[in-house]
Amino acid sequence: MRRLERVIGLLGPLLLLCVVGLLAATASRANEIYYLNALTAVAIVVSISVFVGNSGVLSFGQISFVAVGAFAAGVLTVPAQSKAFVLPGLYPFLRDTTVGNLASLAIAAAAGAALAFLVGLPLMRLSGLAAGIATFAVLEVTHNLLREWTRIGPGATTLSLVPETTGPLQATFGAGLVVLLAWLYARSRSGRLLRATREDAAAAQAVGVSVHRQRLLAFTLSGALGGFAGGLLVHMLGSITTEQVYLELTFLTLAMLVVGGIASLWGAVVGALAISALDSLLTKAEAGSFIWDAPTGTRLVVVGALMALVLVLRPAGLTGGRELTLPRRFR
Amino acid sequence: MILAAINAQTVVDAIGLGAVYALMAVGIGLVFGVLRLVNFAYGQLVMAGAYTLAFTAAWPAAASVAACFAVVLLLSLALERAVFRPLRTESPAVMLVTTFAIAFLLQSVALVLDVRDGTIGEPAGSFGGLNRAVSVFGVDVRKVTLVTIAVAVVALGLLALLLARTTVGLHMRAAAADFHTARLLGVKADRVIGTAVLISGLLAATVAVILTVQTPLVAPDFALKETIVVLVGVVVGGIDRLWTATLGGFSIGFVSGLINGALPTDKTVFLPSAVFALVILVLLLRPGGLFAPARAVERV
Amino acid sequence: MSEALLELDHVEVRYGPVPAVRDLSLSVAAGEIVGLIGPNGAGKSTTLHAVMSVVPLHGGTIRFAGESLADRTTEAVACGGIALVPEGRRIFGDFTVEENLRLGLAARQVGGVDKALAEVYELFPILADFRRRHAGALSGGQQQQLAIGRALVAAPRLLLLDEPSLGLAPNIVDAVFEALAAIRMRGLTVLLVEQRARRTVAFADRTYVLSNAELRTTLTPADADDTEKMLSAYLP
Numbered sequence: 105m106r107r108l109e110r111v112i113g114l115l116g117p118l119l120l121l122c123v124v125g126l127l128a129a130t131a132s133r134a135n136e137i138y139y140l141n142a143l144t145a146v147a148i149v150v151s152i153s154v155f156v157g158n159s160g161v162l163s164f165g166q167i168s169f170v171a172v173g174a175f176a177a178g179v180l181t182v183p184a185q186s187k188a189f190v191l192p193g194l195y196p197f198l199r200d201t202t203v204g205n206l207a208s209l210a211i212a213a214a215a216g217a218a219l220a221f222l223v224g225l226p227l228m229r230l231s232g233l234a235a236g237i238a239t240f241a242v243l244e245v246t247h248n249l250l251r252e253w254t255r256i257g258p259g260a261t262t263l264s265l266v267p268e269t270t271g272p273l274q275a276t277f278g279a280g281l282v283v284l285l286a287w288l289y290a291r292s293r294s295g296r297l298l299r300a301t302r303e304d305a306a307a308a309q310a311v312g313v314s315v316h317r318q319r320l321l322a323f324t325l326s327g328a329l330g331g332f333a334g335g336l337l338v339h340m341l342g343s344i345t346t347e348q349v350y351l352e353l354t355f356l357t358l359a360m361l362v363v364g365g366i367a368s369l370w371g372a373v374v375g376a377l378a379i380s381a382l383d384s385l386l387t388k389a390e391a392g393s394f395i396w397d398a399p400t401g402t403r404l405v406v407v408g409a410l411m412a413l414v415l416v417l418r419p420a421g422l423t424g425g426r427e428l429t430l431p432r433r434f435r
Numbered sequence: 436m437i438l439a440a441i442n443a444q445t446v447v448d449a450i451g452l453g454a455v456y457a458l459m460a461v462g463i464g465l466v467f468g469v470l471r472l473v474n475f476a477y478g479q480l481v482m483a484g485a486y487t488l489a490f491t492a493a494w495p496a497a498a499s500v501a502a503c504f505a506v507v508l509l510l511s512l513a514l515e516r517a518v519f520r521p522l523r524t525e526s527p528a529v530m531l532v533t534t535f536a537i538a539f540l541l542q543s544v545a546l547v548l549d550v551r552d553g554t555i556g557e558p559a560g561s562f563g564g565l566n567r568a569v570s571v572f573g574v575d576v577r578k579v580t581l582v583t584i585a586v587a588v589v590a591l592g593l594l595a596l597l598l599a600r601t602t603v604g605l606h607m608r609a610a611a612a613d614f615h616t617a618r619l620l621g622v623k624a625d626r627v628i629g630t631a632v633l634i635s636g637l638l639a640a641t642v643a644v645i646l647t648v649q650t651p652l653v654a655p656d657f658a659l660k661e662t663i664v665v666l667v668g669v670v671v672g673g674i675d676r677l678w679t680a681t682l683g684g685f686s687i688g689f690v691s692g693l694i695n696g697a698l699p700t701d702k703t704v705f706l707p708s709a710v711f712a713l714v715i716l717v718l719l720l721r722p723g724g725l726f727a728p729a730r731a732v733e734r735v
Numbered sequence: 736m737s738e739a740l741l742e743l744d745h746v747e748v749r750y751g752p753v754p755a756v757r758d759l760s761l762s763v764a765a766g767e768i769v770g771l772i773g774p775n776g777a778g779k780s781t782t783l784h785a786v787m788s789v790v791p792l793h794g795g796t797i798r799f800a801g802e803s804l805a806d807r808t809t810e811a812v813a814c815g816g817i818a819l820v821p822e823g824r825r826i827f828g829d830f831t832v833e834e835n836l837r838l839g840l841a842a843r844q845v846g847g848v849d850k851a852l853a854e855v856y857e858l859f860p861i862l863a864d865f866r867r868r869h870a871g872a873l874s875g876g877q878q879q880q881l882a883i884g885r886a887l888v889a890a891p892r893l894l895l896l897d898e899p900s901l902g903l904a905p906n907i908v909d910a911v912f913e914a915l916a917a918i919r920m921r922g923l924t925v926l927l928v929e930q931r932a933r934r935t936v937a938f939a940d941r942t943y944v945l946s947n948a949e950l951r952t953t954l955t956p957a958d959a960d961d962t963e964k965m966l967s968a969y970l971p
Contacts (some may be wrong), residue, residue, distance in 0.1 A: 115660040162531060162532070166595060225718050227715070227719070228642060228716075228717070229719070230718060230722055233473065233531075233670055234670065234718045234722040234723075236531060237666070237670045237671075237714065237718060238714070238715050238718045238719070240663075240667075241667070241711035241714045241715045241718075242711075243713070244707055244708075244711040245636060245707070245708045245711045245712055245715075247707075247709040248704075248705065248707040248710055249705075250709075252704040252705055304651070318636055328487065334441050355535065355536075355539050357564035358535070359536060359539075361534050362529075362536075403542055404539065404543035404546070405537075405540060405546075406543075406548055407543075408536055408537075408539040408540030408541075408542075409540050411539075411540075412518065412537050412540055415522075415532065415533040415536060416517075416518060416521050416522065416533065417579040419522075419525050419529045
């Protein structure tokens with residue numbers, strides 16, 4: 105019974121993802137994007153929670169990994185014929201290489217992991233406010249480089265013509281894979297050691313846990329999953345700009361995580377889906393294609409207000425930071 | 436190469452920028468001192484002030500400025516009541532994220548209000564005349580820069596006097612050092628916090644007036660970039676003490692101003708990367724802040 | 736017997752599910768010096784914190800001069816006439832000695848500030864010598880004097896002391912108890928929490944013994960030399 109209980113923590117979210125995937129597959133072309141958006145959001149938010157949730161260290165830089173993953177996957181899958189015209193300034197090895205869908209996702213994950221490891225080596229020593237500012241600085245540097253360095257990407261212009269290979273199947277599988285890996289990590293010895301440092305870093309260190317090593321591991325995994333999610337994202341949109349993976353997405357995904365409940369996987373999934381649903385509803389309302397009209401900008405106001413409200417009234421989030429388990433009756 | 440390009444005007448402009456950032460740094464540092472809360476939404480207070488100036492642009496200048504101060508102060512107090520007070524017992528991470536959310540919320544509200552007339556951005560041209568330059572010792576300086584530096588010096592001087600010589604200043608310093616013991620001695624928590632929030636609001640309104648001179652078009656992201664840079668400067672300087680926070684804010688403004696003025700435009704595109712890489716380096720070497728004592732452990 | 740200035744009635748304090756103080760009833764009459772001793776973790780400090788409203792009551796009432804202290808903020812209790820000299824002194828090291836004393840004035844409800852400061856300087860001359868120095872430069876014993884002086888300038892009706900001799904050398908402890916004797920002579924009501932059992936029992940009018948969150952017995956100065964009685968009071 106205990107094992108079933110623990111697996112519920114994984115099956116619950118996966119089931120939810122499948123439901124959304126099904127909705128995506130059966131929806132109209134106009135609505136399909138909302139469901140795909142939700143699934144991609146889950147992938148991004150879960151990747152963030154792998155680090156932030158388990159370590160208790162607030163990082164504002166996780167979207168950097170999504171960004172490098174998105175641009176890596178995007179640049180390498182733009183069709184060879186168009187690339188020379190659309191991205192003239194690229195380094196030769198980027199210009200002449202074109203990979204397939206799955207390979208691009210793998211490369212996106214690798215790019216995210218590499219950046220995370222590189223940055224994490226020095227940064228994982230920091231905690232609290234210093235860590236928050238330092239990781240924010242990473243976001244800024246990544247954004248600045250992607251925007252200005254036209255030899256590795258489109259710079260300030262939109263990267264388009266990326267094959268739209270993230271349909272309902274890829275989105276569901278992709279999000280599901282991220283959830284599975286996050287769950288496996290959380291249940292692993294390493295994950296538990298990291299959570300020990302979250303509760304009391306000094307005590308954990310005193311019993312021999314290497315805080316730096318455990319944080320770096322989670323950070324790198326988070327980077328890999330984030331990069332992978334970035335790959336999913338760029339293949340869903342068919343294009344990407346640096347502004348789409350910068351401050352607004354950072355805020356939105358952090359909001360999803362916090363509203364759902366920072367400390368758990370279930371919280372990440374619930375938060376991502378709930379806010380995505382709300383966001384989509386409001387986008388439709390703003391566009392005038394829903395039952396009621398909303399003035400422009402309302403969606404951000406409502407999302408911001410909701411996030412603030414939840415934080416003030418229920419700081420542990422909708423799920424209270426707990427994983428999904430069986431109701432008491434069945435235990 | 437860079438040194439050759441720094442002339443007197445660049446230096447004065449950089450000092451002016453540093454002065455504005457110092458005022459914002461104090462606003463942020465004061466609230467952090469008594470509440471242990473980093474107010475990400477500080478920039479939105481400045482934005483609110485700027486929008487008030489814009490929406491009352493037709494009024495006489497004095498009335499417009501008065502309205503600006505009134506709105507910013509009310510908003511500050513409302514934030515303290517509705518958000519900061521209930522959150523006082525939460526973890527630093529939750530407080531951080533909540534003010535982040537408030538920042539976004541306020542920005543979005545501004546967007547909704549602004550866009551009603553179909554365009555983003557409202558002009559606030561009350562003190563446009565201050566943009567003209569005067570010649571001081573042979574150097575061309577904009578009037579607004581001089582006014583900014585003067586205002587900053589006066590404001591900071593008054594604040595320093597308040598903190599060092601008055602009872603309420605003593606209570607605020609005590610609350611910042613050890614709130615719990617201060618309360619045991621009878622220091623009234625609400626009064627101290629209210630005073631800090633009030634002063635912080637006054638500074639935000641002042642910054643709003645100054646910034647609208649330089650940037651007359653007010654958009655929802657008004658003062659956002661400045662706030663981010665000031666926050667970074669404050670943490671890098673050392674958020675734990677008011678003077679290190681202020682110095683950090685001034686420094687990052689001054690250095691940015693110098694570099695921006697010295698480098699040709701095409702070379703400045705990578706400036707953010709350079710600045711933020713430097714920030715990371717400083718935080719790694721001195722997590723408690725550049726100006727704090729070397730063995731300072733970071734507060735949060 | 737004079738009226739009770741401070742009354743604790745079946746007080747219960749919990750930290751989460753753990754009871755720190757259980758069914759505690761004690762009283763301190765005006766002008767008395769009452770001791771509160773007991774082993775570590777017995778709940779002595781918690782009792783003082785409960786009086787100051789630092790921790791909430793799980794049960795029972797605390798009355799000061801007949802009025803309940805329930806639902807008051809810490810600073811309201813301090814301004815109501817109770818001063819606490821906290822454990823570990825908690826002085827403000829970066830402030831001068833004089834500033835530390837002036838902080839104590841925050842709870843003072845009457846005039847005569849200059850006289851009050853002068854009295855403290857008279858009681859503790861070393862503070863007068865150091866008045867412009869940073870409090871962090873003082874030794875442990877001097878800081879203890881500062882902490883007591885800071886509480887006195889508030890003109891409290893009740894003085895609470897949380898282990899004033901903690902971490903101090905024996906001869907410094909003597910100085911602290913001498914100061915307490917001087918305070919006694921001014922007629923101030925005192926509740927003294929201490930680890931040094933014998934000294935406290937000999938000094939106070941009455942001493943309660945707290946062990947494992949409960950009140951065990953009450954001792955008088957006559958019992959100070961009765962080792963057996965003292966031991967049995969401590970051990971369960």
